[in-house]
Amino acid sequence: xxxxxxxxxxxxxxxxxxxxxxxxxxxxxxxxxxxxxxxxxxxxxxxxxxxxxxxxxxxxxxxxxxxxxxxxxxxxxxxxxxxxxxxxxxxxxxxxxxxxxxxxxxxxxxxxxxxxxxxxxxxxxxxxxxxxxxxxxxxxxxxxxxxxxxxxxxxxxxxxxxxxxxxxxxxxxxxxxxxxxxxxxxxxxxxxxxxxxxxxxxxxxxxxxxxxxxxxxxxxxxxxxxxxxxxxxxxxxxxxxxxxxxxxxxxxxxxxxxxxxxxxxxxxxxxxxxxxxxxxxxxxxxxxxxxxxxxxxxxxxxxxxxxxxxxxxxxxxxxxxxxxxxxxxxxxxxxxxxxxxxxxxxxxxxxxxxxxxxxxxxxxxxxxxxxxxxxxxxxxxxxxxxxxxxxxxxxxxxxxxxxxxxxxxxxxxxxxxxxxxxxxxxxxxxxxxxxxxxxxxxxxxxxxxxxxx
Amino acid sequence: xxxxxxxxxxxxxxxxxxxxxxxxxxxxxxxxxxxxxxxxxxxxxxxxxxxxxxxxxxxxxxxxxxxxxxxxxxxxxxxxxxxxxxxxxxxxxxxxxxxxxxxxxxxxxxxxxxxxxxxxxxxxxxxxxxxxxxxxxxxxxxxxxxxxxxxxxxxxxxxxxxxxxxxxxxxxxxxxxxxxxxxxxxxxxxxxxxxxxxxxxxxxxxxxxxxxxxxxxxxxxxxxxxxxxxxxxxxxxxxxxxxxxxxxxxxxxxxxxxxxxxxxxxxxxxxxxxxxxxxxxxxxxxxxxxxxxxxxxxxxxxxxxxxxxxxxxxxxxxxxxx
Ligand SMILES: NC(=O)c1ccc[n+]([C@@H]2O[C@H](COP(=O)([O-])OP(=O)(O)OC[C@H]3O[C@@H](n4cnc5c(N)ncnc54)[C@H](OP(=O)(O)O)[C@@H]3O)[C@@H](O)[C@H]2O)c1
Numbered sequence: 005x006x007x008x009x010x011x012x013x014x015x016x017x018x019x020x021x022x023x024x025x026x027x028x029x030x031x032x033x034x035x036x037x038x039x040x041x042x043x044x045x046x047x048x049x050x051x052x053x054x055x056x057x058x059x060x061x062x063x064x065x066x067x068x069x070x071x072x073x074x075x076x077x078x079x080x081x082x083x084x085x086x087x088x089x090x091x092x093x094x095x096x097x098x099x100x101x102x103x104x105x106x107x108x109x110x111x112x113x114x115x116x117x118x119x120x121x122x123x124x125x126x127x128x129x130x131x132x133x134x135x136x137x138x139x140x141x142x143x144x145x146x147x148x149x150x151x152x153x154x155x156x157x158x159x160x161x162x163x164x165x166x167x168x169x170x171x172x173x174x175x176x177x178x179x180x181x182x183x184x185x186x187x188x189x190x191x192x193x194x195x196x197x198x199x200x201x202x203x204x205x206x207x208x209x210x211x212x213x214x215x216x217x218x219x220x221x222x223x224x225x226x227x228x229x230x231x232x233x234x235x236x237x238x239x240x241x242x243x244x245x246x247x248x249x250x251x252x253x254x255x256x257x258x259x260x261x262x263x264x265x266x267x268x269x270x271x272x273x274x275x276x277x278x279x280x281x282x283x284x285x286x287x288x289x290x291x292x293x294x295x296x297x298x299x300x301x302x303x304x305x306x307x308x309x310x311x312x313x314x315x316x317x318x319x320x321x322x323x324x325x326x327x328x329x330x331x332x333x334x335x336x337x338x339x340x341x342x343x344x345x346x347x348x349x350x351x352x353x354x355x356x357x358x359x360x361x362x363x364x365x366x367x368x369x370x371x372x373x374x375x376x377x378x379x380x381x382x383x384x385x386x387x388x389x390x391x392x393x394x395x396x397x398x399x400x401x402x403x404x405x406x407x408x409x410x411x412x413x414x415x416x417x418x419x420x421x422x423x424x425x426x427x428x429x430x431x432x433x434x435x436x437x438x439x440x441x442x443x444x445x446x447x448x449x450x451x452x453x454x455x456x457x
Numbered sequence: 458x459x460x461x462x463x464x465x466x467x468x469x470x471x472x473x474x475x476x477x478x479x480x481x482x483x484x485x486x487x488x489x490x491x492x493x494x495x496x497x498x499x500x501x502x503x504x505x506x507x508x509x510x511x512x513x514x515x516x517x518x519x520x521x522x523x524x525x526x527x528x529x530x531x532x533x534x535x536x537x538x539x540x541x542x543x544x545x546x547x548x549x550x551x552x553x554x555x556x557x558x559x560x561x562x563x564x565x566x567x568x569x570x571x572x573x574x575x576x577x578x579x580x581x582x583x584x585x586x587x588x589x590x591x592x593x594x595x596x597x598x599x600x601x602x603x604x605x606x607x608x609x610x611x612x613x614x615x616x617x618x619x620x621x622x623x624x625x626x627x628x629x630x631x632x633x634x635x636x637x638x639x640x641x642x643x644x645x646x647x648x649x650x651x652x653x654x655x656x657x658x659x660x661x662x663x664x665x666x667x668x669x670x671x672x673x674x675x676x677x678x679x680x681x682x683x684x685x686x687x688x689x690x691x692x693x694x695x696x697x698x699x700x701x702x703x704x705x706x707x708x709x710x711x712x713x714x715x716x717x718x719x720x721x722x723x724x725x726x727x728x729x730x731x732x733x734x735x736x737x738x739x740x741x742x743x744x745x746x747x748x749x750x751x752x753x754x755x756x757x758x759x760x761x762x763x764x765x766x767x768x769x770x771x772x773x774x775x776x777x778x779x
Contacts, residue, residue, distance in 0.1 A: 076661070146729030149660070
């Protein structure tokens with residue numbers, strides 16, 4: 005019962021869920037096609053993206069509705085059932101290392117290189133909510149607070165963040181409310197995993213993203229966060245501006261601006277941020293079992309991207325491979341298996357918006373030039389503020405590739421409402437030449453040799 | 458009792474069942490005295506009553522104020538010379554998990570729904586007894602027989618009201634006041650603004666649980682009850698639940714538990730924590746209907762609900778047998 009329930013409650017587009025799915029499938033020798041939800045299919049993708057744009061937008065909204073948990077089931081949310089879902093995705097081990105903590109797409113590739121599972125601190129459970137207006141954050145906060153408090157009361161080991169982002173998450177928000185659940189304690193399920201499935205002397209990598217965000221407490225261990233890491237700055241979320249006014253007009257909103265509740269503090273960012281409350285438990289379990297504890301700290305989730313890219317490059321070269329192909333992957337459309345099989349250097353983009361564009365641009369400016377650059381972009385269903393156009397992305401990679409630059413797996417006419425994008429990225433990766441056998445894993449000593457960030 | 462020319466006091470007359478009942482009595486030619494907190498709403502109803510040919514007097518009253526209710530009776534008698542019928546319909550409700558419900562709200566529900574009726578009966582009965590005839594109608598609810606989750610206070614009061622009626626009836630007979638009747642009315646779900654008025658701490662929007670019945674039918678039933686008094690009547694679909702609660706209490710409990718969770722509280726619309734109209738009346742001049750599509754869909758819903766109830770009952774029976 006708990007099994008089925010946990011799987012149903014988790015959200016298919018959540019970054020943590022996709023990390024777990026991609027890494028666990030990689031550890032079983034499988035790819036992350038269609039976000040591990042079904043077959044990747046360029047044909048189906050083509051059909052999905054050929055629909056007229058209002059229909060495509062509606063598809064995203066409907067997805068939101070389907071993914072949301074009916075409100076009468078909110079009382080059934082149990083943190084331990086959710087973490088059991090996580091640990092069930094992995095085999096018996098023993099694993100030489102494990103990554104515990106914040107989500108980050110770059111860490112997917114780090115985990116794959118080490119053959120290490122990932123145990124997320126935060127998971128997303130979305131509630132079906134058709135009543136609140138995306139552009140009424142105060143209303144949303146009040147409306148969802150009773151249920152968010154209930155989830156927190158039923159799960160003393162969690163902090164519950166009701167995250168409300170009317171920009172990038174808008175189509176989803178029309179039918180759902182996001183509850184990001186952050187573990188404050190490791191809990192028996194993760195503890196058992198660490199005790200039973202790691203090799204003697206294994207390393208526990210505690211991945212800590214120190215990114216915080218303004219939020220407001222609405223109950224015991226219950227918070228409301230307005231906005232998220234996105235194409236807008238935290239400042240714009242809270243104080244508006246022309247860009248937001250234009251966006252709301254474009255979206256035909258009945259509101260002219262957002263009037264979010266007064267924040268009462270800064271707390272770990274709901275989706276990516278690390279809450280250090282869990283650190284004591286991790287340290288204790290590591291000490292008890294004789295594991296090494298390695299803390300990896302980053303200020304932003306994408307901060308690891310250049311490090312991981314350079315690590316892969318170094319690793320390929322060490323194996324006598326050219327390492328001249330960069331494969332930039334965005335949000336949760338990542339595939340560690342095909343990255344390795346192509347001998348491609350992975351660069352993770354948090355999203356398709358300006359901050360991610362700036363990150364890639366900065367990296368390419370500083371890196372030794374790549375021969376071929378391939379880029380895949382996630383679609384969120386609308387031109388939310390800060391989305392970078394296909395032309396701009398294309399110009400960026402073309403300017404930096406010595407031989408060839410290409411956006412792959414994206415219906416560039418339909419972007420950023422490329423409904424079929426999810427079905428298309430993995431086949432697009434798989435269509436690239438050449439092929440290499442999967443390498444033996446990297447060890448912690450290898451990374452020590454290369455140098456941690 | 459013939460209705461024409463009688464004097465009827467109606468509490469909760471600004472909205473829903475009370476309002477529909479006042480209009481029905483006016484239409485039959487009774488003089489009506491309208492009580493609730495919202496004066497403007499009462500004046501509007503008074504105007505509508507006059508338009509239907511009845512006399513009407515609006516007396517803004519908070520039923521938790523015993524002196525205020527005494528005054529209401531005095532004003533009714535002073536204006537129309539007597540009191541023949543007293544209808545207690547003013548009530549509030551609150552949805553919420555037991556631990557989340559503020560005690561002040563819990564207490565207020567008991568105060569309005571129960572003490573309000575006690576005040577009404579205390580104020581009315583002396584007049585009725587002295588006249589040797591009259592009817593007190595206490596509007597209870599099916600929820601007074603068949604319990605629901607998340608509305609503890611409401612259910613408790615609705616159950617207690619039946620006790621009050623019965624007890625008073627016994628006392629009146631013992632004392633030989635044979636012409637004075639006390640009757641309970643147990644409506645099923647009725648299309649009134651009650652659910653928009655409700656205090657709510659569940660996080661989920663409260664909505665009328667189908668099948669929904671029209672308030673005019675309850676009003677008609679109350680008129681008939683005054684004509685030919687009976688101890689207790691059940692109005693609306695879901696009537697079957699009352700006997701079922703006696704013969705198969707376990708099954709009924711399970712049915713209601715599931716029904717409330719699935720249909721009384723929205724599965725898709727959230728709702729902020731709110732004390733509704735408990736401590737302060739809603740703005741506006743009120744209405745009879747709540748917009749839960751009573752009239753048009755009653756028949757369809759009745760069939761659908763019968764099918765659903767049957768299915769749930771079958772499932773519950775199946776489970777309890779295993
Ligand atoms: N609707 C249903 O499904 C249903 C089912 C079974 C039984 N009932 C019963 O039917 C009766 C009427 O309910 P309804 O559905 O018509 O609800 P409603 O539309 O909310 O009407 C309730 C009435 O009570 C009045 N009231 C509330 N607090 C008061 C106070 N302190 N003092 C004086 N008046 C007060 C309200 O007017 P002000 O706000 O202006 O004071 C309003 O006129 C209640 O006894 C209820 O329990 C209803």
